[in-house]
Structures are given as structure tokens and as C-alpha cells.
Amino acid sequence: MKTLLLYSLLLSSALAQSDLLEPEKQALREIGARYEKAINTGDLRSLADSLTPTASAVFMTGDEVVGIDAMQAFFDDIKQRLGPGSSYSVKLVPDDTQFFGDLALAHGTADESVKLGTGTAFSYTTRWTALLRKLDGTWKAERLHVSLNPIENPIIEARTQAQIWTWGLGGAVGGLLLGFLLGRRKR
Numbered sequence: 001m002k003t004l005l006l007y008s009l010l011l012s013s014a015l016a017q018s019d020l021l022e023p024e025k026q027a028l029r030e031i032g033a034r035y036e037k038a039i040n041t042g043d044l045r046s047l048a049d050s051l052t053p054t055a056s057a058v059f060m061t062g063d064e065v066v067g068i069d070a071m072q073a074f075f076d077d078i079k080q081r082l083g084p085g086s087s088y089s090v091k092l093v094p095d096d097t098q099f100f101g102d103l104a105l106a107h108g109t110a111d112e113s114v115k116l117g118t119g120t121a122f123s124y125t126t127r128w129t130a131l132l133r134k135l136d137g138t139w140k141a142e143r144l145h146v147s148l149n150p151i152e153n154p155i156i157e158a159r160t161q162a163q164i165w166t167w168g169l170g171g172a173v174g175g176l177l178l179g180f181l182l183g184r185r186k187r
Helices: 002-041 044-050 068-082 156-184
Strands: 050-057 063-067 089-093 098-100 102-116 121-135 138-147
Touching: 002 044, 002 089, 002 102, 002 138, 044 068, 044 138, 050 068, 063 068, 063 098, 068 089
Parallel strands: 050 138
Antiparallel strands: 050 063, 089 102, 098 102, 102 121, 121 138
16 A cells, blocks of 8 residues: 555656646747758758857767857758758657756657759658757757768668669679670680
8 A cells, every 4th residue: 555655646746747847848849840940941040049159069960060150051051062952851759858957858850851952852760869958047959969870871772772773884884895895806
């Protein structure tokens, strides 16, 4: 009976704490929605008021950038590399967030899609972690890290497929050339 009472007490305490954190989680969801919109429209500077002055990010390319201007420049460079007419979109799928006083550790996955200027399209899932700090009663992002499986992802698969075709065609051309030269030698 004591055990049951203890479990009931712990459960009710956890539920009460969960209810207390709901406004905090909602504030973070709003930042997440703004992040999605900023990425999908290409306007990362619109996030300036949601970042600390020293905010930094490591994107899935492994590049680290510090400050909103550097983040925007990085994004603009990527868009240019993707080519004219390209598009990039993201949809966050957050897991539960952990709170440690004025710090929040949010994490989850993101469904991402890229369409190159050539028309080639890729869809993939990344994992992300965000550290947020509450400053003057407002949550602000301090650090973001996004990663992609470096071995199994559609970009690597497309490159591998291109290499297979390149080597295959090179081998076929080399074989035909060798056959032609050997055939001429016998005459």
C-alpha cells in the first residue's frame, strides 16, 4: 500500500510539473514555427530577436557560424550553390524538451526537402538539438546543431549512383576502344 501511495504521489507531482512547463514549451514551439518560416522563406534575419547575441549553429554540412548575419550569409551561399530556381524547406518534429532553470534543451528530427536548380529533388530526415536560454523572461536560442547520417542519405546515394554510371560508361568506352585497337592490329 505504501508503494502504491508513493507511486501515486510521484505521478501526480510529475503531472503537476508537466502542466507548469506547458507555457514554456509553447513559447519554444513558437520559436520553432518562426525557425521553419525563416528557413522556408530564406529570411533568417527575421529570427534576430529570438537569438542571443552570441548565438551559434552547426549545420548539417559541419560548418559552424556565429551570429545572425553569418547564419544568413551561410544560408544565402547554400541557396546559390543549389542553383537558380532551387528550393529548400524544413518541418520540425520536436521530441520532449528538458528544462534546467533558465536553460532548455530541445531536440528532435526535421523532415527536409531540397530541389536543386537542375530539378533533382532530395528528401531526408535530420536530427537537431537546440540550447535555449531564458533572458529577461523570453526564451532565446543560444546554440543549434543539425546532423545528417553521413553514410546513408539520399545525397550520398545520388553521388554513388553517379560514380557507378561514370565508371561504367568509362569502362564501356575503354573496352570498345581496346577492342577496336586490338581488332585493327590483327588485320
